Amino acid sequence: MIICHKKEELRQELDGLGLKNQTLGFVPTMGALHEGHLSLIGIGLKENAKMVVSIFVNPTQFDNTSDLKKYPRTLEHDLEMLQALSKDVIVYAPTVKDIYGDTIISERFDFDGLEHQMEGKFRHGHFDGVGTIVKRLFEIVRPDFAYFGEKDYQQLRIIEKLVEKHQLPVKVVGCDIFRAKDGLAMSSRNQRLTKEHRSAAPFIYETLKTAKKRFGTESAHEVVEWVETQFEKQALLRLEYFTIADEETLQPLETKIKTKSYRAFIAVFAGDIRLIDNIKLN
Template structure:
């Protein structure tokens, strides 16, 4: 499997693979790969002549230094998973210096307000870091299509907005959430949970599916009040936010409009580990 640790050698290699009709699929990750990541790669492999996967824990999107320090790093295991999936996958695993060239800071972005909701409220500067690294990776890889999971739906919408505003020549493909047996959304952070915490985290998806049932007849305000009480029943879990929002603008729903699509978003903290999830309500 081709592995590159520097952008110059990767770009030269991709140029050598390029033809008039060839396409590049790109799956950006922070490693600790799970079946959700693998599903994105399978889709890219089906749709493109070449697939590039990046593994890079991006420091500028972490507002919590402890979260950055404890984020799982499993490069050797990840390489084996990629090679088992398809040895033709092209891996880019850069250093911080290779990406940031000595200036580890974020560019400031205007995502038309998408960045001010949910994750943006609780993680200052997070989406500037996301925009900086995604745009930089797009410049390096020059993909035809890039694949993102819907678990980070706000991030997906922000990347889509950035592509439109900056007129970037890449198609963004959103892919369904992959879940564990107890319906917990797959995440690299799940590896930090104890077996008990992982098992009890089924409460997150149960909360969302019940909220979806209630949304047929109840207001967003009433559902939000119910969610707070339901999560508080388990003292191990702390609700950071629950929001029902317009799927396009991410603005919280105050009064339902039958012509709009809505989505429920949740962030829960267990043992200082943030877990997020989302479901469509329409």
């Protein structure tokens, strides 16, 4: 397995592959890899001759410096997991300086309003940071296909918009949410949960599944009220938001339209660990 810490090294390796009639896949990560990441990489390996996996904790997408400091960094273990997965993976694990130089600052983006919904309301500047790092990584790696999990569905839509508005030559592929056996969406943050919070966390997905059933016969307002009531009864979980929105625009649902697709989005605190999830409703 090839490991590159500088973009020049990576470009030299990729240019030397000679992938003239073959495709290059890419999965950007912030490390602390888990089975969800491996599932994305596995899909990419089936569809491309080679895969690049980046491991980089991006400072500009954290609005909370404490969260940035606490974010798990497990590079050695991550590399062992990738080594066991496939020899066709090239790892790009840059330093902050290699990505940002001496100025660690986000570009400003207009994602046609997608950035102002849900996560954008609670994490100031987050999607400018996401747009900045993904755009730079796309420019460095130059992949044909890039794979993202639907757990971060809003992020997926924003990256699709980024590619569209900046005319980047990459196809963004959304992949199903990878869940633990008890339903909890896989996340690098899960490893920071206490035993008690980990036991309580599957309630998030159970609530989403019931909300989906109720959505068939109830209004969005009624479903939102029901979810909020359920979390008021939870001692270990605190609801930050629950929203039903249009899958395309991410605008909150006011009146159901049969021809449109909707998705429910949720953010929950388990102690000081913030967990997000979502589910397709129709």
